Amino acid sequence: MKRNVLAVMALIALATPALGHHSETAEFDQNAPVKVTGTIVKVEWLNPHVWFYVDVPDEKGTITTWGFSAAPPGALMRRGITKDALKIGAVVNVEGSRARDGSNNASGRSVTFPDGRNVFTATQEGAR
Amino acid sequence: MTISRLVSSALAAALMFGAAATSSAQDVPRMADGKPDFSGIYSPPSTVNATGPRGNLIFNADKMAPVKPGAEGLLYEARNGDPRHDEPRAMCLPAGFPSGMLYILPIQIVQNPKNIVIIPELQRAARIIPTDGRPHREGIEPSYYGDSVGKWEGDTLVIDTVNFKRWILDDYHYTDPTKTRWHSEELRTTERLTRDGDKLRYQITIDDPKIFTRPFSQDFELTLRPDWEPLGLLEYVCEENNRCAGGNCRPSDAQTPR
Numbered sequence: 332m333k334r335n336v337l338a339v340m341a342l343i344a345l346a347t348p349a350l351g352h353h354s355e356t357a358e359f360d361q362n363a364p365v366k367v368t369g370t371i372v373k374v375e376w377l378n379p380h381v382w383f384y385v386d387v388p389d390e391k392g393t394i395t396t397w398g399f400s401a402a403p404p405g406a407l408m409r410r411g412i413t414k415d416a417l418k419i420g421a422v423v424n425v426e427g428s429r430a431r432d433g434s435n436n437a438s439g440r441s442v443t444f445p446d447g448r449n450v451f452t453a454t455q456e457g458a459r
Numbered sequence: 460m461t462i463s464r465l466v467s468s469a470l471a472a473a474l475m476f477g478a479a480a481t482s483s484a485q486d487v488p489r490m491a492d493g494k495p496d497f498s499g500i501y502s503p504p505s506t507v508n509a510t511g512p513r514g515n516l517i518f519n520a521d522k523m524a525p526v527k528p529g530a531e532g533l534l535y536e537a538r539n540g541d542p543r544h545d546e547p548r549a550m551c552l553p554a555g556f557p558s559g560m561l562y563i564l565p566i567q568i569v570q571n572p573k574n575i576v577i578i579p580e581l582q583r584a585a586r587i588i589p590t591d592g593r594p595h596r597e598g599i600e601p602s603y604y605g606d607s608v609g610k611w612e613g614d615t616l617v618i619d620t621v622n623f624k625r626w627i628l629d630d631y632h633y634t635d636p637t638k639t640r641w642h643s644e645e646l647r648t649t650e651r652l653t654r655d656g657d658k659l660r661y662q663i664t665i666d667d668p669k670i671f672t673r674p675f676s677q678d679f680e681l682t683l684r685p686d687w688e689p690l691g692l693l694e695y696v697c698e699e700n701n702r703c704a705g706g707n708c709r710p711s712d713a714q715t716p717r
Contacts, residue, residue: 377699378696378697382700405692
């Protein structure tokens, strides 16, 4: 069902291991994929990186908050991704790479909306 | 066909070719002073014939000059765990030049007869480059972006930059969890910018005699983006969400939601 994908938005700057400007290779482990479904609870639409937070319930209903980093606001906007795309309360499926320190943070690679909305184009415009 | 007709045909062809070449050069928009007009917002520099990871945003090692014996440690430094050293930009420290030109954000060029101003959106660190023939400034401290002067060679703007502080050369550290790549304080860069339609041909020559046996150049191109004019460049205040202020942090500190 969740694999029934849908629209994917590329949130990170690059498809290659390196993204943006923080320490992708040092902080995040490309070999530790993260894939969660939850509700957006907080968005920091700020430089040097957009961060957004997603509350993820487990089978028992216990909530874990995951933090995801993304590209700078300007890079997202020139790809047609505005702040409105990440609405508080929206349910999303997020994939990324987990922080090496084991915390519940990750670099967010893609965000999928369950209703199939294609909010973001997949173009990597501005990304090199 | 007589010899004279042959010659005149060849001459006509040569003239036509010459005229075509000339009209192409004349097609470049020009300032009132006749210099090519570079003004506008451009896509980030893209490496021509990029190779390797993140090839568009870092210098390709296979195109670099040989490293002097014993200088490897000046070019590559092992990460030491201090983010101010390992990831200076992630700490909101300056990108510097040339690193600051090579990023995923756009670049705006503002031009007048006395200056070219190159403004990467990254950190909004404007490079104000005099083109009025003045020499480099004397007696100022070495800096992250160095001291630049520009001059026109025909339709090519040549920017000479010296007086650097030792700093990261480029974003190599985003491709390697173990090392960072640096230039020395003896770095001298030469940038050559030529407008070609909606492209800006952009060549950077790295002359760092403390590290390399000879200068080497890499070619980039920028693309004019009039469609980005309505949005313009955005503000970029890194400190607004500096997750690692002061440098005393581990990744988990840096990433804890506030």
